[in-house]
Amino acid sequence: MKSGTVTLIGRPNSGKSTLLNALIGEKVSIVSEKPQTTRHRILGILTEPRGQIVFVDTPGIHKPVYRMNQRMLQTALDSLRDVDLVLHVVDGSISLGAGENFVLQIVKNAGPKTILLINKIDKFAKPRLLPIIDRYSKEYDFTEILPISALTRDNLKLLVDILFKCLPDGEALFGPDLFTDRTERFLTAELIREKILERTREELPYTTAVIIRKFDEGERVKRNLVRIEADIIVERRSQQGIILGKGGLTLRDLGSAARLDIEHLLGSKVYLGLRVRTVLRWRNNEVVLDELELGG
Ligand SMILES: Nc1nc2c(ncn2[C@@H]2O[C@H](COP(=O)(O)OP(=O)(O)OP(=O)(O)O)[C@@H](O)[C@H]2O)c(=O)[nH]1
Ligand SMILES: [Mg+2]
Incomplete structure (x- = not known):
């Protein structure tokens, strides 16, 4: 049996919560078209015969102005510690600005192996992908770079297969019926x-x-x-x-x-x-x- 924890990290609105829900098959984390929707660390638990993956949804990384936003940033940063893998979720449909560089620096310094997910491929033409992959692979040695669509579920099966391969052997942390830690x-x-x-x-x-x-x-x-x-x-x-x-x-x-x-x-x-x-x-x-x- 495989068992491990996987944190989703990225800019606000990149599609982390949409991805979490799609992977779990339940609505665990709320989604909206406005940035800064998620304010908490929210677990989504996927249990299969081959093992269990505990996904951690986090607030999108942004410049904090209020105490609330400082707490949100801290929550995201804390969620990178003591995990087996990180999924860095990027919205491929918008141009990459300073905000994405900031997240990249955080990922670089975090420690755990990281997979780059270029999300929202349903929304843009394929030729956009290559320059993004090129740019990110120059910056950091990602374990994998995978274009996905959290909305249409493109490549999500493949992603879960890759995750189960990467995660260590171990016992499940949660019961098989539980899909979140939240009340x-x-x-x-x-x-x-x-x-x-x-x-x-x-x-x-x-x-x-x-x-x-x-x-x-x-x-x-x-x-x-x-x-x-x-x-x-x-x-x-x-x-x-x-x-x-x-x-x-x-x-x-x-x-x-x-x-x-x-x-x-x-x-x-x-x-x-x-x-x-x-x-x-x-x-x-x-x-x-x-x-x-x-x-x-
Ligand atoms: N077209 C398209 N839209 C997507 C995809 N994934 C997410 N979205 C949309 O992007 C918006 C933001 O999605 P969220 O899942 O809330 O993004 P988030 O990264 O959790 O955002 P924060 O919680 O603010 O950090 C929503 O309107 C989603 O429907 C995708 O693969 N394709
Ligand atoms: Mg969210």
Whole structure:
């Protein structure tokens, strides 16, 4: 049996969480078209007869301004330690700038063997690939360079085969039915945040957080019902209005979309109560960041 830990690292929006979900076959980590979606270290566990791979999704590497972002960067950096392999995920459809160089430096200094994944090949023409491969192979001796599409699953089977080959022999770390280390409560908050990211623009995705106030499973067995109450945190009063929308329509709409996803996750009916609350400068507030379980 093979067993090992594999960390996904890269710029925001490069497709790490999409890849994690595709590899696991479950929605473990939320995805959006906005950068800085993932804020935590999230495990996705793949168990097969040939062994177990524990994938580690991380926040995209970016210049941190607020304490929240410093914690996110630290979380990503910490996730490179004591792992068997690193997957450096690059968005091949956009030009490579200073941000990518920064990630490359981190990967170079990290220690574990690294595979370069050039993602989103469904989105660009093949001739783009060669210069990217050329540039990266000059910079670092990657164990492998593999073009993939996390969205269309191109080359993912091959990737998993390569990973199982690279990983050491060992016993599985987690039970075969477990696909993440995260609680239902955490995943619920994330699903609500995902719906906010889908429906808001400009600074809202960055200034919003979700805290679960109540996760009542008292009627779960008898009535197949879980009662959940959550606070949507914003930084300014004006942002409260944006989340609410005209006549509360935006909040109602994102609430029902989130509820469907949460019901799917829990396999039960869900009552979801949402409240919008302003907490000034929460992104620099250590107490709030602790409550949100932001590492670093
Ligand atoms: N066309 C295409 N889009 C992709 C692919 N992989 C991811 N995306 C899209 O890219 C966007 C970002 O994906 P995420 O998985 O959230 O990216 P991430 O690297 O986890 O981003 P952060 O959490 O912000 O670091 C989403 O809109 C995805 O649908 C791909 O292979 N092809
Ligand atoms: Mg992500």
